[in-house]
Amino acid sequence: MNDLLSSLRAAVGAPHVLTDGDLSAWEMDWRKRVRGKALAVVRPGSTEEVAAVVRACAQAGVPLVPQGGNTGLVVGGVPDTSGREVVLSLTRLNRVRAIDGDNLTMTVDAGCVLQNLQQAAEDAGFLFPLSLAAEGSCTIGGNLATNAGGTQVVRYGNTRELCLGLEVVTARGEVWDGLSGLRKDNTGYDLRDLFIGSEGTLGVITGATMKLYPLPAATLTAWAAVPSMEAAVQLLGLAHRHLGAGLTGFEVMGQFALSLVAKHFRQLRVPFHETAPYCVLLENADQESEEHARGQFERLLEAAMDAGCVDDAVVAENIAQARQLWHVRESIPLAQAEEGLNVKHDISIPVSRIPAFCGETDALLVREIPGVRLVNFGHLGDGNLHYNVQAPEGGDMAAFLREQEERVNTLVYEQVKRFGGSISAEHGIGGLKAAKLPHYKSPVALELMRALKKALDPQDLLNPGRVLPPA
Amino acid sequence: MNDLLSSLRAAVGAPHVLTDGDLSAWEMDWRKRVRGKALAVVRPGSTEEVAAVVRACAQAGVPLVPQGGNTGLVVGGVPDTSGREVVLSLTRLNRVRAIDGDNLTMTVDAGCVLQNLQQAAEDAGFLFPLSLAAEGSCTIGGNLATNAGGTQVVRYGNTRELCLGLEVVTARGEVWDGLSGLRKDNTGYDLRDLFIGSEGTLGVITGATMKLYPLPAATLTAWAAVPSMEAAVQLLGLAHRHLGAGLTGFEVMGQFALSLVAKHFRQLRVPFHETAPYCVLLENADQESEEHARGQFERLLEAAMDAGCVDDAVVAENIAQARQLWHVRESIPLAQAEEGLNVKHDISIPVSRIPAFCGETDALLVREIPGVRLVNFGHLGDGNLHYNVQAPEGGDMAAFLREQEERVNTLVYEQVKRFGGSISAEHGIGGLKAAKLPHYKSPVALELMRALKKALDPQDLLNPGRVLPPA
Numbered sequence A, B: 001m002n003d004l005l006s007s008l009r010a011a012v013g014a015p016h017v018l019t020d021g022d023l024s025a026w027e028m029d030w031r032k033r034v035r036g037k038a039l040a041v042v043r044p045g046s047t048e049e050v051a052a053v054v055r056a057c058a059q060a061g062v063p064l065v066p067q068g069g070n071t072g073l074v075v076g077g078v079p080d081t082s083g084r085e086v087v088l089s090l091t092r093l094n095r096v097r098a099i100d101g102d103n104l105t106m107t108v109d110a111g112c113v114l115q116n117l118q119q120a121a122e123d124a125g126f127l128f129p130l131s132l133a134a135e136g137s138c139t140i141g142g143n144l145a146t147n148a149g150g151t152q153v154v155r156y157g158n159t160r161e162l163c164l165g166l167e168v169v170t171a172r173g174e175v176w177d178g179l180s181g182l183r184k185d186n187t188g189y190d191l192r193d194l195f196i197g198s199e200g201t202l203g204v205i206t207g208a209t210m211k212l213y214p215l216p217a218a219t220l221t222a223w224a225a226v227p228s229m230e231a232a233v234q235l236l237g238l239a240h241r242h243l244g245a246g247l248t249g250f251e252v253m254g255q256f257a258l259s260l261v262a263k264h265f266r267q268l269r270v271p272f273h274e275t276a277p278y279c280v281l282l283e284n285a286d287q288e289s290e291e292h293a294r295g296q297f298e299r300l301l302e303a304a305m306d307a308g309c310v311d312d313a314v315v316a317e318n319i320a321q322a323r324q325l326w327h328v329r330e331s332i333p334l335a336q337a338e339e340g341l342n343v344k345h346d347i348s349i350p351v352s353r354i355p356a357f358c359g360e361t362d363a364l365l366v367r368e369i370p371g372v373r374l375v376n377f378g379h380l381g382d383g384n385l386h387y388n389v390q391a392p393e394g395g396d397m398a399a400f401l402r403e404q405e406e407r408v409n410t411l412v413y414e415q416v417k418r419f420g421g422s423i424s425a426e427h428g429i430g431g432l433k434a435a436k437l438p439h440y441k442s443p444v445a446l447e448l449m450r451a452l453k454k455a456l457d458p459q460d461l462l463n464p465g466r467v468l469p470p471a
Helices: A004-013 A047-060 A114-123 A138-146 A191-195 A229-246 A255-264 A288-305 A319-330 A332-339 A350-369 A395-417 A443-456 B003-011 B047-060 B114-123 B140-145 B191-197 B230-248 B255-264 B288-306 B320-331 B332-339 B353-370 B397-418 B445-458
Strands: A038-044 A064-065 A085-089 A096-102 A107-108 A161-169 A175-178 A202-210 A218-227 A247-254 A278-286 A312-315 A373-379 A382-392 B040-044 B062-069 B084-088 B097-100 B104-108 B163-168 B175-178 B204-211 B216-224 B247-254 B278-286 B313-314 B375-379 B383-388
Touching: A004 A038, A004 A047, A047 A064, A047 A085, A047 A161, A047 A175, A047 A202, A064 A138, A064 A202, A085 A373, A085 B114, A096 A114, A107 A114, A107 A229, A107 A288, A107 B047, A114 A138, A114 B288, A138 A202, A161 A191, A175 A191, A175 B247, A175 B445, A191 B191, A191 B445, A218 A229, A218 A288, A229 A278, A229 A350, A229 B230, A247 A255, A255 A332, A255 A373, A288 A312, A319 A332, A332 A373, A332 A382, A332 B204, A332 B353, A350 A373, A350 A382, A350 A395, A373 B278, A443 B175, A443 B191, A443 B445, B003 B040, B003 B047, B047 B062, B047 B084, B047 B163, B047 B175, B047 B204, B047 B255, B062 B204, B084 B255, B097 B114, B104 B114, B114 B140, B163 B191, B175 B191, B216 B230, B216 B320, B230 B247, B230 B278, B230 B288, B230 B353, B247 B255, B255 B278, B255 B332, B255 B375, B278 B288, B278 B320, B288 B313, B320 B332, B332 B375, B332 B383, B353 B397, B383 B397
Parallel strands: A038 A085, A064 A085, B040 B084, B062 B084
Antiparallel strands: A096 A107, A107 A202, A161 A175, A161 A202, A218 A278, A218 A312, A247 A278, A247 A373, A373 A382, B097 B104, B104 B204, B163 B175, B163 B204, B216 B278, B216 B313, B247 B278, B247 B375, B375 B383
């Protein structure tokens, strides 16, 4: 091990190989579920240094855990408790390498913080649309490694759809320079998309060329009370038809979820939550003008009321009001935490089947686990629900979690499977769900995945045990 | 071999195993450059039959060439001349399995003809936006296998971006059912995108779930005279800003390309070609109304004239006029053929570098090959040029092609490499460019591709020698 540490120090400089002191920032996962123990935390400052670190670890046969902002939700970026794994932190790779306005692209280091990239794009007069709760801390490399989703997917897609090229250090410590800014390139296999979403198990992403968009002239937010999940789906269809690609956000929130926000954050005004079974937050980004966007929203909401899928609605008058509405939406997880412990899910279902899924699964859970409370909200535009289950009121919540979490997961995931959905829509598999994967993925898919892992990381040194459980 | 033919007949029925008579429809490539010889043409009628055919060939160690509409441009879907390869034709798999309006998806067999899918979507009230010259004959399976591009990529992306899920028969003859209609699914490696664009070398695509979009309320077409390629790029930036996602087409056409259309198709009116160095065709699809689209186009063209990047412009008054303008654009390849032989390219370059690329490469070719004529046109919105080179006027064109094609290719491709571009933007590699690939792809990328091929097709039975040349 001393040989390895010497090699690592030679590769990145002794101050960037951390072995002592409080390493919890790298060893503890974001939701504080797991605290691992690293052999060392290594912080290379360039792609070449990353490659040297990988080569040193490969030679020593020591596994590597690539890490960005350490904001992952599935325990995919922290070391295990063995003390044998090296954490490879990418945060010192934080330069914007180039912004190419005519090509609508931005080439960046993997360790750039998402919010900084949003800002860099805006400073250059462009929009980088990836947006999610952890944007102040997460890195673009982590977003790519997990194919992060967020609030703008209905228009711009997941991180995958925003990426045109990658730079990756392979398991052998070679650098693949795939940083093309090309929108069309059919010269062989799609290596880019294989690395995206592989959660650091196939290679280490060190740089990326991302898409930019023109800044919209105006962005408006509306909030609608809908009588049912069926109505929310109907509203989504109308919104696609009326707004086209102007529709940049479509979030659904169940009544109980909103009542928790109203209860725990009394300063927030939560429209319609006392009467509406569900509320929907819509965002419309317009290339023309605020006036035009407002007219479009009005026509959409009128049509929706005529169709009976909206009971009442407000359109934010200004940016402050719009922020308040988004703030209500984003406060749901915090309000849940205030209310007590809960079981979180990140599922997706074909949009058309969501009403039936919710109806059946709500009934199932209430029947199977008396007193359970359903905090259902999410990105309906993408079929992605954070279908969370809150412990019964008043009881011992820790005991509930201990005794019921697995059962709740199983009940929900079996329903997801029945409805052709996914048990991880946007968070990934990591270490948290790896053991579950074989049950929810077809044997053929698993076999293909194992063949790919073996082909690209034959020594099983890159984030071992994450995504794919030991065979 | 007789054993294999018996197995194939048992798998798909004797009438669907063709070994005699004129098989040129399956053996000759679309551009009639190559005529191969098949051991047999096998036409399965279901996914299970495809799997049985693959298993039979795997057992016999006989290579398979998957084929859709046989409209490929890079000799990737026809057998070689050995008489040892089985053509696996997918055209009998031609059902639309389901259209899910609320989920905006359509699940289809791989052998469906693209135009039929456009129609099926429209009949259900939706848009399936993939559109390209061969749409009356090509199949969606072929589009997926080659990640086809076309004229709407600037808005909707390549075929890859339009696909949410695949059904694939693996090299072992197993069926991977990845036909999810999910927009978010982060449960493991991206198998879908690995098969897309792999040109039948990693698996056989038998079905797909594709994205649908709401039908636009109006689609308008404009034609603009621009003073230079720099001006065309500037116009593209303005069009992105003014039209946003309304911009569905942006085609550039050089003066000589348009002069060939005017010369060989005298009945066509070709606006501005006598004076403008380049013309641009723009398409604007609007969710609101024709009036709104027209207003947007007018504001864009006014701004472009003020900026000096458009000299003159017309907006089609009706659908007939719009079709005429597109017809001029689509007549360029035919006009080229009328003029005589030529060397075709399908390249992409970052949009920002296209003016410099064209300036330099035009000068280089004219200098190196006296009398050569440049037929430059393409999808500028995606950085994709069909940068074709016409034989000198009057001379022996066949001799020119024989003697100069390789040299022309090399001159152009070396320039493409210098400018960070791709030697195949939308057509693929196939058999035609496989030998060139190692020179234009990095050794690391090639090594990764070979590892993937070996992992998924260890017997090298699926379209061997295509994409990746023999090592």
